[in-house]
Amino acid sequence: MILTSVLLVLAVVPLAVSLTARERVAFRDSQRADTRVIAAAAEEHLSDREPATAMRRELEAAARAGDCAAVYDASARLVAGTPCTAARGEEAEELVERVLEGHEPEPPESEGRLLTVEPAGEVREPSGAVVLARSAAPLDARVAALWGWSAVIGTAALAASVLLSVRLARWVSRPLSTLDAAARRLGEGALDERADVGGGPPEVRRLAATFNTMAARTEALVHGHRAVIADVSHQLRTPLAALRLRLDVLATGAEGDTAGELASAQEEIARLSRLVDGLLAVARAEQATPLPTAVRVDEAVAERVAAWSPVAEERGVRLTASAGPALTAALGAGHLEQILDNLIANAVEAVAEGGTVTLAHEAAGTSVRVRVRDNGPGMSAGAKAVAFRRFGNPEAGGTGLGLAIVHRLVTSNGGTARLEDTPGGGLTAVLDLPSWQGRAPGRPVPSPKGGRERPAGAGG
Structure with missing residues (x-):
């Protein structure tokens, strides 16, 4: 989003500035062209002593268009103008004097209006000057619309980028999240846990397939190890029980040193039985999830x-x-x-x-x-x-x-x-x-052992 925003700013803002400058230039060129039309009609009256009919007709057209215009002679005296007085005054007179001197002043913007001045006749020896004041509201409206559309386009592009980036991020991250959850459950002891290999980019799918291979081998190794311990321990219990029973029978009628040896053998058998029970208990504990x-x-x-x-x-x-x-x-x-x-x-x-x-x-x-x-x-x-x-x-x-x-x-x-x-x-x-926090306390599962009975494998 940051990268997209920067790119949009670098692309949209300069474009909007350029279009704004072009609109201003076009607005001023149009105003100056209208001013020249009035100046051409004023020249016929000021230099050629023609009737002022054409000049007044152009002034009336400017007034109907909402513009203010004023015609000055070579002595900078007001000859004619529209009822609107925005083209008169000190600022307009200064522009007229500079034009009559042969200069081309930069048209200023005054109180929401743009002033333009054009010579009537030749530039070096004008017979007068025409000042036209036009409201800048249409220009401001076009500039505001231009920036508004630029903002709309930029926002739409940013929204499309966000939507695309979110979908792309989810396409990549969802399989990774699933793989992370599978790895966590595998670490917690769920050896049959496998990752989904059907979603995401090819690299993530390959990673999930590799994880599944590793999990399968780990499960096989762990189960094999546990099975060996459990099977060996279970298989040893039966011959130990039989051997203990035979020793008990022999010890019944034994006397002297023989009885002592049999008692020692019985103690060893009991120790081996406890060892086997302990191995079974360890195997069950390791298998517990x-x-x-x-x-x-x-x-x-x-x-x-x-x-x-x-x-x-x-x-x-x-x-x-x-x-x-x-x-x-x-x-x-x-x-x-x-x-x-x-x-x-x-x-x-x-x-x-x-x-x-x-x-x-x-x-x-x-x-x-x-x-x-x-x-x-x-x-x-x-x-x-x-x-x-x-x-x-x-x-x-x-x-x-x-x-x-x-x-x-x-x-x-x-x-x-x-x-x-x-x-x-x-x-x-x-x-x-x-600790069991934020939940109602529950009773533990009661142990099946009670009284003086010791648990299998307890001790050591």
Whole structure:
């Protein structure tokens, strides 16, 4: 629009100025021609001593046309004129004197009228002079119409340019906007998202086709990776269950060292079972594409504390929840419960008998902050740096998958998770969850786990 406006100004304004100047020149030439006609009739009377009939006839014609005219002799005395006196006066007399001296003065514009003066007879030795005053209103009207039409044409051209540019911009930008939305949804986990390749310029269509190829390969890779983990984990559960059952049968009648070895084998089988359950939980978490729902954080914290309190009491650990405001987070259904299950399981296993685990929540700007604090041995800086990776923590006492599940569920919902040292010793898990703002609070989806049952894959 700026470029078009500049081009229109550079094209229309000079053209209008040129046409205006031409109109003014044409108006003055027409007036001077009419003045010469009266001067020719006046010369016959002033120099040839012919009757003044022709001169008066021309003066009457000028009066009927709305002009004012006056005839002066060689001594600059008024000889005849129209009833209108606009062609008389000091200004007219000065023009007459300059013409009688042989000069050609520039016709001035006075009070909306244009004065022209012409000699009667020869220019060097005129026998008189004629002054004609004509209203400039017709000229002003034509100039105004000229500029008005120029403005209309410029506005129409600008409107056509705007319409064309908007349609062109939409033709280019709409496919790009669609592609941007598809890329955003793909980044949010919708691996089946594809861009429309049927609209826009060829370059945008090629970009959309390339994006679809990339999305298809990404979907195949991710699904293949998840399928391998899920299939391997699922296939391992059956032989592990059978092996555990056989060990249980053998341990029934075993005594002495044999019973101890079988008990150790049973513990290893139990650890492998927990590892397989954890892998399945990770696979499910990675496949989750959460649809945000309103989750009451205070209620979810209270429910999970109540569910885990019997487990904590068995270990001699005090599990509590600090009082906090009624806050609502935007999370996938059941995700907050699974996150808290893993964090509580880790904390309860980490602290010694007589230790404490405390859950707290508060508002933090546009987020809801949840803390799970314990007074256990804590973690080293290196362990905290890799704690959210699968099997990344060498100090983990469990499967090493619990914090990976927590990190995946929190980040997939648009939140963040980090580990901090507890003042006085211990570890604090800090979660910043997206807040559900401007909507009525909703109840979270209740967790199917209750009582003393631990979630699959929780801990580690």
